Each structure stands twice: as structure tokens, then as C-alpha cells.
Amino acid sequence: MFWKPQNLQQCLRRLYSSSSCLAPTIKQILNNGQIPAKTVVHGWVKSIRRQKKATFIAVNDGSTLEGMQAVFLHPNGNVSDTISNVSTGTSVRLIGELIQSPGRGQEKELRVEEVVIFGLCDPLRYPIQKKDHSLEFLREHMHLRPRTSAIAAMLRVRGKLTQYFNDWYQNDGFIYVHPPVLTSNDCEGAGEAYQVMTQAKGIREEFPLFLTTSTQLHLEALTSSFTRVFTIAPSFRAERSQTNRHLNEFWMLEAEINFLEKGLSDVCNVLEASLKTVLGKLIMDEDVRYLREQGHLTEKQFQYWLNHSIPWTRVSYTQAIERLQEHHLSGRQPYFEFESPKWGQAFRSEHERWIAATMGANAQPGPVFVTDYPRNLKPFYMSVNEDIPEGATVACFDLLVPKLGELVGGSMRESREEKLSESLRLFGMSEPPLYIGNQFVVP
């Protein structure tokens, strides 16, 4: 008496092998060693080349960078009406035989026997053409821009990156948690958080709730139960700056670790190992190759930076300041727009880029950990170093990378009650009730 879908029985074998019954994507078809008698391809036409004996169509379903070349032979020189109607952007189902491609540029191609057109596309009104479009132009066509190679590659890489970071952190004993987005916490500097309100049915209500700017405080609490936690989650800043380094909404990986045996160097080791492993897994990916070439980076550079046996440079803030001043005094290029900073001053972006361009491993461009910044440049909760003069620096790092500058920041959190109280006084902050280690402390 129940409705039994007819295809369920046929699907059982595939269900049993734990994948769904969906028709394979172009990526799955091209990666499949066995070639079935009939191949079905769905997708959108990316470009068309009409010749006398055949029409060549590049069709993509978004699963790969290049898509599939489909070939329509013209028997006796006749071109069918269906093929004549196809234009860039048309959505189609193609059925045919997958063969070794006699042409260059692709290993396999589809010799099409049957075409179903789902949606025709007016070539005069369809904005995405084969040529490269500017990002500004594409921003006006948000719903279609993932059909371009650059945006599609970026989004696919983003998905893979997220997954690979998840894998790495979970394999290394980190618990993957989801701290709240709506929170009454703020983190490092007020006035930048969005607040939430409702105005349903004309009734207006404001709540003492903000969109998270960082999950750090929740992760710190969770690390007191789980030892190692991480999250990949959205963060929000009510930024007014329109630069390529300011976003109102972005996803961020954050991690907190308890019981470190070697302090800050443990933190740097975790970060270096995770970045090298995750990016190393992606280095041969076709989307990453495409994006790397757009960014004028060679594969050799990538391989060098991600080599597990070439440690990334670790240099203290104090040493980096000395190097910047040496460079400034030498009179050599590049010249800085802003003066070289003195001890106690923050780096400008140009100084950070110079450090990554010159102080990587073997004095080559490369990632550089700059550690132990002056206490006044960093938030109150960072652990004070026992250096000379005592309390001048904190145990923290910024990871600087070529072209971008700061990619990651981190620190040891201060766990000594007297040092934390001292920092609160130094930073002119009132002392709230504090919870330290396993003790409640009400100053």
C-alpha cells in the first residue's frame, strides 16, 4: 500500500555502497577508470565552436575547471535545429559515447547522440562570455558569476580548504565546536560589533545581543574541558573601511589549546604543520593551479614554502625591528612610504610585506613568524614574557606571508592571576570578577 519508488531497487547496490543514486558529475565521469557504454552529462554551455563537419561545445556542470568537450557530428553536413539553437549559457542534457579525444586540450570527449535542452539562453542578454570579466562587472551579476572559471575555482577551493582544515584539526585531537554567533561577549576593542533588533508587526525591540567578532572567549572556556578545540565559523565586524583587508562578514578558523608543554613554539608548530599539510594536499589541484597562475606564483615557490623539512623563519619583533632599521640605513630599495618603526611601534603593512619578502627561509620570500611583540601593542590577556626588561614583551606571534602580510595571529593566554591583574591595571581596565584556572577569583 505504500508508494515504492521504482528506481529504489536499482539503486540498492549504490545505496549500499553508501553513495547516492545521482547521475555522476563531469568530474566523476572523467575520473572514473571504467567507461560505460552510455554517458549522460548535464551542464551549461560555456563556449561553442562551429565547424563544417562538427560542432564542438564546452559544457560544464561546475564540478571541474575545464568541463567536458562535447562533439556533435554533422552527418552529410546537416546541422540539426537543436544544435543551431544552442548558445553560451544554454542548459542541456547530453547523452553519448565517451571516447579518447583525438584533439588536443582534453583526454576524453563526448560523442553526442542525443540532446535535451532544458533552458535556451538569449546570447544578447546573457552576461557571461568566454572572455575574462572584471570582478566589478561580475559583482553586478552575482547569481551567474560562479559560472566563470575564477569565481568557480575560488569557491571550490574554499570548500576543500574548509574540509581539509577540519580533517587536520580533528586528526590532531581537536574537538570541532560551534560557539554561538549571537553573544553578549565582545573581543578586543568595542564599538565594532553589530547589535540585533526585531521590528515584527510594528513592535520594535532591541536586544543586548551582538554578532560575534571572534569565538575566542567561548573557545577558551571550552578548552578548559576539551584541551583542544577549534571552529570554522562566521565572524562579523561593523567595519566602515572599504579595503581588501576589511570585511563585514567572514569565516575564520580559530583554535585554542590547553596544557602546552613548550609554550608559544608549540602553537607555531601546530599552525605550521596544519598549513603545510592542508595546502600541500591542494598543491596539485587544478583549481589551485589556475588561481596560483592568476596570482603569478610558481609551483616551485609553493613547494618550497610547504616543504616539511624547511622550517619557516621564526624571528622576534625586536630582531625584525633591527633588520628593518638596517635596511632603512642601507639606503637600498624598496623605500618605505612610512619611516621604519622604532621599538614599541606597530609595523605598517609595507613593513610586514618587506619582512615576508626578505626574511623567509634562507633569506628568500616566504612565511615568517614574528614573535614576542611589545606588551602595549597587544591585548591585555596575552602572557607576559619573563625577559629583560621584565614585562616588556608578550608571548605572541603574527604569521606574515608574501604579498598578503598578516595571515594568522596567536598568543599564549595569561593564566597567572597577578600578571593578569597587573595587565588590567596597565591597560586602564576595571577588574571584573575573574575565573582563572580552576579557581573563581573575585578581586
Next chain:
Amino acid sequence: MFWKPQNLQQCLRRLYSSSSCLAPTIKQILNNGQIPAKTVVHGWVKSIRRQKKATFIAVNDGSTLEGMQAVFLHPNGNVSDTISNVSTGTSVRLIGELIQSPGRGQEKELRVEEVVIFGLCDPLRYPIQKKDHSLEFLREHMHLRPRTSAIAAMLRVRGKLTQYFNDWYQNDGFIYVHPPVLTSNDCEGAGEAYQVMTQAKGIREEFPLFLTTSTQLHLEALTSSFTRVFTIAPSFRAERSQTNRHLNEFWMLEAEINFLEKGLSDVCNVLEASLKTVLGKLIMDEDVRYLREQGHLTEKQFQYWLNHSIPWTRVSYTQAIERLQEHHLSGRQPYFEFESPKWGQAFRSEHERWIAATMGANAQPGPVFVTDYPRNLKPFYMSVNEDIPEGATVACFDLLVPKLGELVGGSMRESREEKLSESLRLFGMSEPPLYIGNQFVVP
């Protein structure tokens, strides 16, 4: 001249094997086949049993359900001061020898040789005891509740679930995307979205931006480029109801698929395969076992529901209504609080639970897909069935599961312009400019 961390050389081998240099967690120690000469364990004391010849301490670092049993022998009956000071909640580093446990309840135990106490804990003020606490009590101690078995197990399972769903969908050709949280979209029913504002430095600004209630519309746009997309992301509803089915913030898996060859049954197949595979991977997990036992579900029930060769029931709304009415007329228990619904009316929660309790595979309790609801009960965008009377039902499903009721909902999206226009009229909605398939349509 650069600072070279001394431990980096020692770490190279581990770095090279792509994991970090952190000391292993209790889970990693217990799963490691080789037993090193010295074992270091970090964690918090969960319980203490003091006996004449030895003190037994259960210590956990949050990586496992049970943690590690640590044994402190008392040579000549002397108990060291350090051991005397240890109480529930104390954070410790324990160094010793890992041995086969002569006692019951654990395979291995740590014969402790050295103890470092990081933080003592006042047993009179520490709220987490060995006994079970109510969820209400734990809500007052949010930062410590992940130290209880129930909350810790739930959070660990949540992390694994997220990861396994990610794996399954990516393996099945879905692209993992991150649609915006801040959006001007709303989805199915207005007035429930939070709006955002800022009031930095006394200047108040409201924005025409809402927190997403569902990523569906963004996913639909992306599926026109990627064919198959999914996300696991936070959603927000300005709910006023305080029930166990209403949350202001929750994470949700959403997926959209293009080019389905078999319509709704394809969608149900994807869902059934993903749930069976993901939950099947977790069935032997110690945390899941613990939570299952708390919920009074047997492993046999789970195995039955997740068996790939026993398809879940698929029944139409119309057939489910007939069954509910038969049951109502039979006079058998359970009696419904609300009358059995007539065709065209929505199910109440008790009806949904009855369906899952009686109409699973082989008339046992189990998951049930109820499909093809009346058009008036569902949103305007669902695809209209070509049934008799035409246009009475839409191609959708709700997945009902025992005890909970509705777990997942889905539908075919209407892609026929005239049907969509008709729905907009029927639902009394104005017709905005529409984009259908590959054509812009301005009605």
C-alpha cells in the same frame, strides 16, 4: 641570527608525518598500539577513590568519554601531600607507566610516578560532581558543563556529525559553500528575522540587513552553476516560543541539487543514503552509545533503521491521512489530543510521532518519508504535481522519525514559469521580476 626553537629538530619527524608536536591526548594514548616507556597525561580530575594501599583517580582531558584511570601507590602506607591536595576538578600533569589494568572497568591504567598540579580546586565551590546534574543546574554553570559526560559526549558527537556529513556530501559531488549570514533575503514567512544595527560612539544606524533564516535562496542560485551544493551554517529565527523545537540560533545542513533525473525520489535517496551512511559510521562510537542509552534506544533499533538494504517507508500525505483516520475510527490507543486531520489540514506533532511510531519499515517504528502534501500547506515555490485533481499537491517530503517527529523537509522547486506565476497569484503574492532557468523573465 634568527630564533630557532630548540624542539623544532626533534619535531621534524612528526611534522613531516603531517601531525603537530603536541603531546598525545588520552584518546590517542589509549588507541596507540605501542606503549612508550613514559606516558604523560594532562587533564582534570573527575573522581577520586582513596584506599589504604593506593589512590585511584579518574582523569579526563575531554578527548574520550571515560578518560584514564591513574593509580598512585602509597609506599609504606604514606600518602604524599600532593596527592592529598588533589580533589575533583584539579588540573594535573601525570607522568608514569601505562600498564594493563588488573582492575575491571578499563583495559589500561597509568601507574603514576610524577604529578604536577596546575590548578587546585576548592571542592566546596566546584559545582560539577560525579553524580548526574540536571540540565537546568548545568545551565547556571555554562563554562564547566562540558566537563560532564552528557554535554561532552553531545558536543563531541556534534563535531563528528558535521565532519561526516561534510565528507559524505563532498564525496557525492556536492560543492561545500558558505552563503552570507547577513542578507536582505527572507525565506518563507516574514517577521521572524533579526535585523542588524550599530550604535558605536553614540551614533545609531539601522541597516536593511537581516540574519539569514535559511540559505535556500543563495543555494538555489549557486546550484545554477555547481549543480550540487550544500552548506552547514548557522540560521537565526526571532522566535518567541520557549519549546524544545524552537531556537533563536541553530546550525543547519542545507543542500540543493540541479538536473535530477527522477525528481523527488532522487532527493529522498540522497537524504536516506547520507543519513544511513553518516549515522552508520557513528553507531559504534562510545559517545553515541552513551547518548543512545540515555535516550532508551537499543543498538538493534539503530542497526535496523540504518540498514542499507531495508528502505525507509515512503508514503504520500493522502495515504497517511487515510491511515490516521482508520486509526481514529478503530478506537485503539493512543488517543490523539487533537482530532485526526482531514485532507488539506496540517499534521499536529502527535500525528507525526504516530506515523513514525507505526509506519516505519515492516510496520515497525522507524523513519518515514511523507510526500506530496496539499499545495496550500507548503510554500509557493514548490513544484506542482500533475496529479488528479491537477495542482492539488506539490512534490515535497517531510522526513518523520520516532520520538522527534519532523527531522528534514525538502521539495522539488518549481521551474515552470506559468506554474510559478499561478502559485504567486494563488498565494496572493505580488509578482517580482523573476529569473527562471536561463532566462530573465519580467512579467
